[in-house]
Amino acid sequence: PFQAPVVIDMTGDAAQLAAGLVEGHLHETTDTVRLLRLARIEIDHPDGIDWKRAALTDLRWQDLAADELELCPPLVLIGSDEMLAGQGLGQLIWLLNSGLPVEILVLSDLGFGLGQSKSNDPRAGLGLLALAQRKAFVAQTSISDPAHLGESMLQALASDGPALLQVYAPSPVRHGFEPRQTLELARLAVDSRTLPLFCYDPHGEGVFGSRISLRGNPGPESVFAPREEDGTACTTADWAFEQDRFGNQFGPLGTDAPGPTPLHDWLQLDDAARANKTPFIAIVEGDEERRLAVSRSLADVAAGCMANWQTLQELAGIVTPF
Numbered sequence: 001p002f003q004a005p006v007v008i009d010m011t012g013d014a015a016q017l018a019a020g021l022v023e024g025h026l027h028e029t030t031d032t033v034r035l036l037r038l039a040r041i042e043i044d045h046p047d048g049i050d051w052k053r054a055a056l057t058d059l060r061w062q063d064l065a066a067d068e069l070e071l072c073p074p075l076v077l078i079g080s081d082e083m084l085a086g087q088g089l090g091q092l093i094w095l096l097n098s099g100l101p102v103e104i105l106v107l108s109d110l111g112f113g114l115g116q117s118k119s120n121d122p123r124a125g126l127g128l129l130a131l132a133q134r135k136a137f138v139a140q141t142s143i144s145d146p147a148h149l150g151e152s153m154l155q156a157l158a159s160d161g162p163a164l165l166q167v168y169a170p171s172p173v174r175h176g177f178e179p180r181q182t183l184e185l186a187r188l189a190v191d192s193r194t195l196p197l198f199c200y201d202p203h204g205e206g207v208f209g210s211r212i213s214l215r216g217n218p219g220p221e222s223v224f225a226p227r228e229e230d231g232t233a234c235t236t237a238d239w240a241f242e243q244d245r246f247g248n249q250f251g252p253l254g255t256d257a258p259g260p261t262p263l264h265d266w267l268q269l270d271d272a273a274r275a276n277k278t279p280f281i282a283i284v285e286g287d288e289e290r291r292l293a294v295s296r297s298l299a300d301v302a303a304g305c306m307a308n309w310q311t312l313q314e315l316a317g318i319v320t321p322f
Helices: 014-044 049-056 081-087 089-096 122-131 146-158 179-191 236-241 244-249 296-315
Strands: 075-080 102-108 137-141 163-168 198-200 250-252 260-262 278-285 288-294
Touching: 014 049, 014 075, 014 081, 014 089, 014 102, 075 081, 081 089, 081 102, 081 122, 089 102, 102 122, 122 137, 122 163, 122 296, 137 146, 146 163, 163 179, 179 236, 236 244, 236 278, 236 296, 244 250, 244 296, 288 296
Parallel strands: 075 102, 102 163, 137 163, 260 278
Antiparallel strands: 137 198, 250 288, 278 288
């Protein structure tokens, strides 16, 4: 039931399969262009015709002009972050450096390894990891910003090399929230800097940093974006609180908790200062405010997200110590 030819991979080697498919497309396109160029030579009969005929035998897809490359059908690789950025991370990085025109759409659930045996999940930093390859178009985008999502997809399809789009894919059933909250959760992921928006065009003007755009993020000059409701700092914990899957990362803030500290303040402390403090978030329900202690695992995830955002700010030249 697809409008275009589709291959579904069940082996876990989707990146290698995509590379093989697109190389097949490029080979066919090169053969077609070679035939068209040979026909033009026979029609025009230019000087050095024998040499020009012979040169066409060595034609590669890298030698094709932009309008000739457009004859090759685009290939889009779509998969979860578990498949593409987890077990297939090595293949994904290879693909981003291959020069092949493959558009990769990674659907991220942003689980961060919480509740699993490993909490150091490389999928959390996929955007920065892809950015570090420098050769591919990279975007983090969101269903909560249709303009950014559409523009990023069009730029990826127009790219003459590999492209990667990372999108948060909230699931009411798997993540535990009401379906009507889907767009709200997607927006909160951006506002809390859990998955901020950015685009990197390797063919843009200027140097590396000037090719990075943070357009679409609220308060791009600030570490935290203010919540619309009360203007307080929005953190990854505020996003996580809305989902049942992270319910075990919160608990009542006991009266004996050492050094209760709002999470956004705790995040700005150094490691030594954080050690004897309990980070918490405040939840307003009606006229009452509840304080919930945040687990150290989730607080560390929030710190990692904040650090990733500050790295993007510095790379893009928005906030820099220089």
